[in-house]
Amino acid sequence: MVRSSRSAPAVLVTGAASGIGRAVALQLAESQHRLALLDRDQAGLHAVGEQAREVGAAQVVTVPTEMADGAAVAAALETTATEFGTLGGLVSAAGILEPAGLTEVTLDSWNRHLDVNTTGVLHLLQQGAPRLRDGAAVVVVSSNAARVPRLGMLAYAASKAATSALTRCAGLELADRGIRCNVVEPGSTDTPMQRDLWPDTALGQAMAVAGDLASYRVGIPLGRLAQATDIAEMVCFLLSDAARHITLQQIFVDGGASL
Numbered sequence: 001m002v003r004s005s006r007s008a009p010a011v012l013v014t015g016a017a018s019g020i021g022r023a024v025a026l027q028l029a030e031s032q033h034r035l036a037l038l039d040r041d042q043a044g045l046h047a048v049g050e051q052a053r054e055v056g057a058a059q060v061v062t063v064p065t066e067m068a069d070g071a072a073v074a075a076a077l078e079t080t081a082t083e084f085g086t087l088g089g090l091v092s093a094a095g096i097l098e099p100a101g102l103t104e105v106t107l108d109s110w111n112r113h114l115d116v117n118t119t120g121v122l123h124l125l126q127q128g129a130p131r132l133r134d135g136a137a138v139v140v141v142s143s144n145a146a147r148v149p150r151l152g153m154l155a156y157a158a159s160k161a162a163t164s165a166l167t168r169c170a171g172l173e174l175a176d177r178g179i180r181c182n183v184v185e186p187g188s189t190d191t192p193m194q195r196d197l198w199p200d201t202a203l204g205q206a207m208a209v210a211g212d213l214a215s216y217r218v219g220i221p222l223g224r225l226a227q228a229t230d231i232a233e234m235v236c237f238l239l240s241d242a243a244r245h246i247t248l249q250q251i252f253v254d255g256g257a258s259l
């Protein structure tokens with residue numbers, strides 16, 4: 001876990017209103033971090049901000065932000081800099097998934113995936129890097145779909161593959177400042193994004209675990225769906241000094257589903 005003291009570094013988390021980003025924010029809050037929380041869901045962000053304060057965050061700033069809008073991201077980072085000065089960490093968890101395969105994906109949906117999942121991360125890294133202290137850490141939540149082809153996830157997978165690559169290239173450039181950049185690639189994780197894919201929660205969970213060879217999905221060898229906290233544990237490890245010699249990595253956290 002990241003250091004547990006009132007002097008713990010300030011960390012910015014996107015997608016903080018729900019799912020994995022929320023779990024990261026609350027885990028960092030428990031270790032008394034100062035937090036800048038970004039999301040386009042203003043009400044959800046406010047609720048998570050309150051929870052983060054309750055569980056121990058040293059300071060919380062919530063900044064409603066559309067990640068696909070470069071000017072909005074720049075303004076959010078300006079606000080964050082005013083509150084915190086330099087940042088010790090950046091976590092990107094904002095993302096969208098609109099299921100569609102090759103024949104049905106629309107150009108609008110393709111562009112939305114790239115705008116949010118890929119260009120949104122570019123905005124964050126490009127505008128966030130000058131705000132990071134030397135030795136800071138960046139963690140981008142991508143997906144195991146970046147490396148494992150999935151039916152009905154063409155635009156999503158392509159956007160995530162680009163995101164994983166851009167994060168590692170940025171990390172190579174930032175290494176001379178001691179800034180580490182790593183990618184976490186979750187598999188099926190029990191969040192609103194995943195539940196939206198299932199017509200029925202119990203059935204959806206069972207199928208994700210068991211797999212479906214007709215859809216070329218082998219299932220999850222560890223026999224359970226990830227909780228958002230499982231992914232947050234890896235994100236917080238990569239932010240911490242315990243990971244001080246780890247950079248440019250893409251790490252599956254998927255119970256073995258990418259075998």
Ligand SMILES: NC(=O)c1ccc[n+]([C@@H]2O[C@H](COP(=O)([O-])OP(=O)(O)OC[C@H]3O[C@@H](n4cnc5c(N)ncnc54)[C@H](O)[C@@H]3O)[C@@H](O)[C@H]2O)c1
Pocket residue numbers: 014015016017018019020021038039040041044065066067068092093094095096097116120141142143144185186187188189190191192193194
């Ligand atoms: N849940 C899974 O099974 C799974 C698997 C692999 C990867 N992921 C990735 O993990 C990340 C978090 O997903 P989740 O499962 O927690 O989903 P989620 O839908 O619960 O949370 C995503 C958050 O991102 C925010 N967001 C979406 N678009 C935004 C935008 N343009 N600007 C600002 N905020 C925006 C949403 O408002 C939401 O709060 C995503 O990048 C997703 O692709 C999720």
